[in-house]
Amino acid sequence: MDLDFVDFDGVPFTVPESNFVVFRAENSLEIYCVEYERPLTDCLVAEIHPSPRNMEFDAQARDGHFRFGTCEVAVYKNSLWIHSTDAIVVKKNQNRLSQTVSFYDVSDDPEARDVRISYSGALVPADGEVPTSWLAFREIADAVVERWMEKMPRVSERRIPMARQCWWVLGGNQVRFAGSDGEILRGIVPSKLGYVGLWQWDAYFIAVGIANGDLNIALEQLRNVVKFQTDTGQLPDVVFPGGVLIDSSDLPEADRKKLEADGSPTVGGRTVPLTKPPLLAWTIEQILTGRSDTVRHQLIKEFAVIVANNQEWWFSHSDIRGEGLPEYLHPYSSGLDDSPVFDHQVPVPTADLAAYLSVQDLILSDWFLDHPEQSIVYAERSQRTHKKLLDLWDEDLGMFRCGYDVQTLQHRTIVSLLGVFDGRLPAPMIKGVLNDIQVPTRFAANYPLPTVSFDDIGYREDTMWRGPTWINTTFLVADGLDRHGYSAEARRLRVAILDSLERAGGPVEYLDSTSGNRCDTAVRNFSWSAALYIECAVREFSESPYRRASDA
Structure with a gap:
């Protein structure tokens, strides 16, 4: 199902049971892993820059994946797979997350450059067995969203x-x-x-x-x-x-500061x-x-x-x-x-x-x-x-x-x-x-x-x-x-x-x-x-x- 309301700006891309959230940033994409009481700026884990970099932004979301130029991205739980038949740059970002973000070069297509990103840790359960084929991964990602929308x-x-x-x-x-x-x-x-x-x-x-x-x-x-x-x-x-x-x-801490700024009678009590x-x-x-x-x-x-x-x-x-x-x-x-x-x-x-x-x-x-x-x-x-x-x-x-x-x-x-x-x-x-x-x-x-x-x-x-x-x-x-x-x-x-x-x-x-x-x-x-x-x-x-x- 086409998700025409996902504009990657006010409505970013995400899927059920995932901490991944994807926004646009001019003609590139930003991938975040969101956490409790952590500012979004601290949650940026990667950027995707397509080639050529001056291409017009035109991402289209459908079920558990989206297309971005010659690049496709699918998300299944806390695994995200980037698949491209063209040159892309996946830039890792220094983040301040409490859990672990891992990057893997994966590809079942000699003409493609694929990168998979995972997010896990003591507080986030592992995804279990994840397909090792891009098409199988995209299929299972789509199925999760399809079943929900039904x-x-x-x-x-x-x-x-x-x-x-x-x-x-x-x-x-x-x-x-x-x-x-x-x-x-x-x-x-x-x-x-x-x-x-x-x-x-x-x-x-x-x-x-x-x-x-x-x-x-x-x-x-x-x-x-x-x-x-x-x-x-x-x-x-x-x-x-x-x-x-x-x-x-x-x-x-953010709540304490807000209460103080508002002059709440609860401060200091x-x-x-x-x-x-x-x-x-x-x-x-x-x-x-x-x-x-x-x-x-x-x-x-x-x-x-x-x-x-x-x-x-x-x-x-x-x-x-x-x-x-x-x-x-x-x-x-x-x-x-x-x-x-x-x-x-x-x-x-x-x-x-x-x-x-x-x-x-x-x-x-x-x-x-x-x-x-x-x-x-x-x-x-x-x-x-x-x-x-x-x-x-x-x-x-x-x-x-x-x-x-x-x-x-x-x-x-x-x-x-x-x-x-x-x-x-x-x-x-x-x-x-x-x-x-x-x-x-x-x-x-x-x-x-x-x-x-x-x-x-x-x-x-x-x-x-x-x-x-x-x-x-x-x-x-x-x-x-x-x-x-x-x-x-x-x-x-x-x-x-x-x-x-x-x-x-x-x-x-x-x-x-x-x-x-x-x-x-x-x-x-x-x-x-x-x-x-x-x-x-x-x-x-x-x-x-x-x-x-x-x-x-």
């Missing part, structure tokens, strides 16, 4: 081009590495451009979308997340080659746990929709105790006031790293976390129906948390506050809208949320939902969680609206997700809410955007008159 779920015809690109991204962002226990994991990273690890809540959204075409890989993402659950029930923020990010003492929002049970319920009772029973049996232990961790380790409402101890644990709600106080009670915890306890109550006493405990705690959420509502402001201090400046952000995730808001509150969503000076954007209200002093159109639209939070708000019975508004937001990513040209990390363009600092080929595009496109197709007629 799994793409059915969507409406007009969504197929972007769905193909998003499904390819979800395959291309797969990597293999050894965890801290030495076992090999296969995970879908947020992006091979800057996020080469497994982030907890990324895994949740990725699993929701990818389950439409490959349930096994979706469940692998969840098992990767829970594999390193602590004895206290905490789930780590990030799983990466050889380690986990479990508390603020483990933060990479005590070490605190790092995790991500408690959405595991919700994710499993999303995946279980439409599946058999047998699958449902198996997954609940596998994950129920894990979720229950994690829920206990939140209430025993993050309820620092002892009032029954856990708080984010660090902005990173919210997933909304630089949101203005964390400018003035951390820890802080927030509507989103209260809603997540209330829903997770409600799901646990259902999962433990065979254990009535436990089921009642979860149901009662869910109700108490729900009431704590309602206590955060500010009638004068018409939104959920962050914290109880009336003197603290309140920002109108996506955090307030996420209170709707609770699914049980009284009519005045749900109408207040809907009003914010529909008022042009607040969240009624061309490409909704901005993460900060347009009229808030903290709004920045292009700064991560301080204004741009993120696909996952829009999806969560839509989910909450659905459970309140506002299905038309929820459907409108899901269609907006599809239109937004099509306008942006692909599954970008975040985008300008007004223009729909990718923000300059946003990563391309972002997995949860790709996964939620797939989820929304599948839902749209299942609800369409065409689908209902064709299935009749």
Whole structure:
């Protein structure tokens, strides 16, 4: 299959289970091996210069290989083969990688000059037996991508081009590495451009979308997340080659410097746990929709105790006031790293976390129906948390506050809208949320939902969680609206997700809410955007008159 969206610039070439990423550089190609928290400039391993060097750049990608003049390059896992019937220069580059890059001169054609590059080490599993013939190598490389693309779920015809690109991204962002226990994991990273690890809540959204075409890989993402659950029930923020990010003492240096530059109240404080929002049970319920009772029973049996232990961790380790409402101890644990709600106080009670915890306890109550006493405990705690959420509502402001201090400046952000995730808001509150969503000076954007209200002093159109639209939070708000019975508004937001990513040209990390363009600092080929595009496109197709007629 031709990969016409791979332009070797914004969308570089890569394949499933590989750390290799190939970009263009004027009329040559640059080969990188990407690693966790390592700048791309440190990951350049080789350059390919064709002959003549002034030839016009015209690389064409297809499945697991691409053509570049008289040169062909195929990638299978962490082996890359360069095959050319003309003179080329393969220039090795000094890199700063933690693993080993090896170069081999190989050729089964006396007229060709072939070079194979491999990437392996203690944290990266070897590829096993690799074909020694160029044609056999290219064939096996193509087969990997072909098999993946065949799994793409059915969507409406007009969504197929972007769905193909998003499904390819979800395959291309797969990597293999050894965890801290030495076992090999296969995970879908947020992006091979800057996020080469497994982030907890990324895994949740990725699993929701990818389950439409490959349930096994979706469940692998969840098992990767829970594999390193602590004895206290905490789930780590990030799983990466050889380690986990479990508390603020483990933060990479780049993150520390950013927090200092932002003037975060967390700088210089005590070490605190790092995790991500408690959405595991919700994710499993999303995946279980439409599946058999047998699958449902198996997954609940596998994950129920894990979720229950994690829920206990939140209430025993993050309820620092002892009032029954856990708080984010660090902005990173919210997933909304630089949101203005964390400018003035951390820890802080927030509507989103209260809603997540209330829903997770409600799901646990259902999962433990065979254990009535436990089921009642979860149901009662869910109700108490729900009431704590309602206590955060500010009638004068018409939104959920962050914290109880009336003197603290309140920002109108996506955090307030996420209170709707609770699914049980009284009519005045749900109408207040809907009003914010529909008022042009607040969240009624061309490409909704901005993460900060347009009229808030903290709004920045292009700064991560301080204004741009993120696909996952829009999806969560839509989910909450659905459970309140506002299905038309929820459907409108899901269609907006599809239109937004099509306008942006692909599954970008975040985008300008007004223009729909990718923000300059946003990563391309972002997995949860790709996964939620797939989820929304599948839902749209299942609800369409065409689908209902064709299935009749």
